Amino acid sequence: MIIKNAKLIYLDKIEEGSIKIENGKISKINPEVLEDDVVIDAEGLYLSPGFIDVHIHGAGGRDTMEGSLDAINTIAKSIAEHGTTSFTPTTMTVDRDEVKKAIAAIAEAKSVGTDGANVLGAHMEGPFINGEMIGAQNPKYLAAPSIEAFKYMAGDHEDAVVSVTLAPEVPGAKELIKYLKEKDIVASMGHTKATYSEAMEGIKCGVCHATHLYNAMTPLHHRDPGVVGAIFDSNITTETISDGIHISYPSLRVAYKQKTLDKVLLVSDAMMACSMPEGEYSLGGQKVIVKNGAARLENGALAGSILTLDKAVKNVKDNSSYKLHEIVKMATYNAARHCKVEDRKGKLQEGYDADVILFDEDININRVIIGGKEIFNK
Template sequence: MQYYIKADQFLLEDRLEGPGYLAIDHGRFGEWKKSLTTQANIVDWSGYTIAPGLFDTHIHGVNGYDIMDGTKEAVQQISEALLPLGVTRFLPTTLTSSSENLEQSIAAIVEATEEGLSGAQSEGIYLEGPFFTEKHKGAQNPIYFRDPDLEMFTKWQKLAGGSIVKIALAPERKGSKEFITALTEANVKVSLGHSNADYDCCKAAIGAGANTFVHLFNGMAGFHHRNPGVAGSALMAKQAFVELICDGHHVHPDVAAFTWRVKGDRTVLITDCMRAGLMPDGSYQLGEFPVVMRNGIARTETGSLAGSTLILKDAIKNLSQWSDRTWDEAWHLASLSPAHSLGREQELGSIRPGKYADYVVIDEQYHIQATVISGEIKYQKNNEK
């Protein structure tokens, strides 16, 4: 299908333009034009702004469902719940658990994606664990922690049909460096987190191929001027990406703004959302841990933050306000930067000719009016599809 979008503003990859017209050609973006000189099929979104679809690379669940439910239904429901939130792509994210539970969840993700997701599209599986250490365990279950095991990972990857694209680990665990090298050579991205590693250990892991830090400042040894730790390594490793949860609870607003100044477009906004997202306050489950959500903040019985209930577009709004920078500067941190962290920036994450036509229609308050994946409207406000 070929058509043009007409709108007041377009957040293109390198600039904000408008009013004008944007070509959509068989599910891909074409050229932006200020005016049309020929007859064309036009989808009129006058009065609105067109922005890239959002990409959540770290999300466990939402709307009462969790990837660790290990069911096809959970994956599908999460996919559908993300559409009204403007998310077009995501990484179904697991938690540390038994091999049996992880394998069940992997199988469910594969089954759901092979049948076809009706909402946001999966770009591969993200294993958060189980190769972590206990001091900064957060809501990860330490009884399943272990050293990296290439044979075990190979078994999981075979079960996944090669769809595991990312794994998080603590680099101080025995055999981590060799494991990171092997996975990097296999084009699987490695993140560092839930770790008490020192600065030199993290530098070695980055040198071996690790390219991202899991939810910066949370679940890791903090920064100290004589012992930079995991957080210090993340801030100083120029090419490394850092995940950031901008809900105002996980990271102080001024620290989040500081991180963006230091890391620039290597900042990746994530939600780390769990099943309580979009749900009322109450009792929930995160993996094997009971969780209580009060005022939108989810915590374990010991008081640890248990994921978040953050919506990705709210993370953009928050960071923009905290940093006193415009929304369009922050938007790509939740679309293009995530795609870049996975090596998918040539096809996803921004409006540029040739990329998949994933976009959202937003009003002046940045409310989602429509969500489009590969040129096809998947959600429209007051006319859900």
């Protein structure tokens, strides 16, 4: 298959060109067209690596915490239509046996594949977090951080855990952070009440990422820099929910300027109502009301989002002066690096997986190809 007449989005530029896809890989950039080639004319659309979402709880009416291959598969199909070609299904602070079941289902989906986006592994958000920064997590199931508790929940699938969100100031967290670092699992700080110095101590122990910047963490104050200050004052990566609800656009621009676009990932933090009508849903066993584009618990706390990554890219494009290829990098290559798959995903390069998408100036997704197979065609 050859896709021609496209604007190819590279890490550092956008250029007109074409790609050849063979055996699930990008075999050639700007190939010669042969007589028997199947040719798709992109008619000037953008051709980008597929988006990678490292923080997503659900979509299409299904939730990662259902702990089934069927639920993960539905989520994978639903988000693929919005240009997401890989993701890490994200667990919640719930009963530890439910977390264990969900991680087993994620590991199965990673191993057998889905009918949509690739599963790269699990993101465990909680239960090792601070109850004073609970957000939409369930306080009933908070657990003290320990290697033993983590191993129990990961079960036989520790190698399928990509990242763990925890609060570095909670007793026991430092030991777990060091263990995760040894195992090459991303330790991310989030849902945390840490002071600046506690956050920096966590970074010294191995925290290398921060979950949903600004949300559920101590803010930046000029005499008390908090977790946000530690993120800005270190070289760890972070992520933003760029829906205009979780973070105002001026605060987003400040973060991108401070961290640089190399250090930020665009994530959805979407829950089961993503790509569904507004109404009542649930997250981590708690009732969620989706109204006016926001998902909230009954107490008004934001409960994830209904964002998709195509919309996140569009929101940043419409509310900043960054170039499109710079924004796309935050939704592709930076996330691939986070998941340690940047040697095969996240950019347009010969030999890389043929997870590619076509979209227009308004980031409306036109076609989605995953592993060389067309998954969606508008």
